Amino acid sequence: MAELPKNTRKSFRDLFAFAATELVGIRTVYALLNEMAHFGSTALWHPFSVIDDSANDGTLGRLTFSTGPHWRKPDDARTALAMLRESDEATLELLRRYMTHHVAPASSSQSDE
Numbered sequence: 001m002a003e004l005p006k007n008t009r010k011s012f013r014d015l016f017a018f019a020a021t022e023l024v025g026i027r028t029v030y031a032l033l034n035e036m037a038h039f040g041s042t043a044l045w046h047p048f049s050v051i052d053d054s055a056n057d058g059t060l061g062r063l064t065f066s067t068g069p070h071w072r073k074p075d076d077a078r079t080a081l082a083m084l085r086e087s088d089e090a091t092l093e094l095l096r097r098y099m100t101h102h103v104a105p106a107s108s109s110q111s112d113e
Contacts (some may be wrong), residue, residue: 023090029083036080 018024052061071077 019094022094026087026090029087033080033083033087036076 016030018025047066049064049066050061051064053059
């Protein structure tokens with residue numbers, strides 16, 4: 001990136017700000033998926049879990065540790081997959097619009113020559 005001319009590469013913030021003009025909620029989806037992909041509270045690699053057993057036996061609960069990746073809640077994986085699918089569909093729609101607006105006119109004008 002340091003070798004590129006100044007201001008020629010957009011930041012993710014700029015790209016998502018532009019995408020949000022047509023895709024309401026895209027920044028929220030990106031933030032949630034980013035949180036799930038890294039070491040945040042909803043991350044896939046979440047080694048510690050607190051299991052609340054207090055309703056069953058009156059104890060405070062258990063602290064567990066795992067050496068392999070897992071979701072804190074089983075439905076988190078479904079949420080992530082649904083968000084990724086919606087993001088894929090939105091991206092394909094934007095690519096179709098881009099092609100229709102930019103690529104198709106350019107290729108038809110070249111074929112007219």
